[in-house]
Amino acid sequence: MDWNIPAEDCFLAVCDQCNDRSPSLILKGQFNTIDEDDKWSWSPWKTTNKKVDFNQICGTITSLLNEIDEKWTIFLLHSYSNREQRTYINDLRLRSSNSSDGAPAHFKNHLSMINLMHHKDDFNIEACWTFSATGHGKGPCDGIGATVKSSASRSILMSGTIISTVDDFYYFTKKFNDDAAQVNNTNEPPVHVYLLKRDVVKCAIKDVLTHRWKQLNGKNSHYFSQQIT
Structure with missing residues (x-):
């Protein structure tokens, strides 16, 4: 039997060519030597009383x-x-330029939204923030974060490395990636690590962000409009 590449109509069960094909007709050809009265077991998900459970069912083919x-x-x-x-x-x-899940939590943080509006002015880089449904927002930053944390955890468990401060974590991660670059004979470490000091953040809040946030309509506002002057 020749199968064409499935189109949208095939998945929506409105295709004229394959709408009359059922899995049983295809699979029965594989079970010619099997007695239809033999006992089989399978484990589907079933919804009972608004709860989804994994059930084991016994029956015939x-x-x-x-x-x-x-x-x-x-x-x-x-x-x-x-x-x-x-x-x-x-x-x-x-x-x-940025992707994340959990849109309701992000949209409630109006400070992040107004910073996004000023991203071009702050860094001379256009920015676009894409939100997806919860559980669908894994991006490159999640993988990088998991990599550096797992590397530190393995070193603590296997080598007795002591990491008790942010500085310890930064210097360990930087050295770990610099060593990896040397092993691979390259000048580029797998992960570039930067440490943003608290004083730098405080200066940015004081000199730039505080004035910007005052443009919002009150502390509890979940909306704002950009003023064009």
């Missing part, structure tokens, strides 16, 4: 195929939606 057929349309739609969402989110990330 026919009952298993019937259950697959019943869930096939829902599975196709879920699979298609999931793939399209991943493609769309990846495309947004390529066109964005």
Whole structure:
């Protein structure tokens, strides 16, 4: 049987060429030597009393195929939606300078939003912040953060390294990546590490951010408008 590349209509079960095909018709060809009365077991997710549990079911191969057929349309739609969402989110990330999940929490922080509006003025770099659903916002920064933290944790457990301050963590991570660059005969460490001192942050808040934040409509406001002068 020749299969064409599935299109949107295939996943939505409205395709004229494959709408009448069911998984059982395809799979039965693989079970020619199996007795239909043999006992099989499978473990689907079931929703009972608004709770989702992992259940083990025993039955014949026919009952298993019937259950697959019943869930096939829902599975196709879920699979298609999931793939399209991943493609769309990846495309947004390529066109964005920042990506994160948990949009409600970020939008409630009006200070971050007004800083985003001034990003071009502050750094002479255009910025775009893309928000996705919770649990879908993993980006490069998450992987880098996990890498440096796991490296420090392994060194503490295996080598007895003592890291008790921010400075300790910074110097360990910098040396770890500088050593990795030497091992690989390159001048570029895997991760560039920077330490932003508290005094620098306080100066930025005092000299720049405090005046900017005063433009907001009150301490508890969750909205603001940019003043064009």
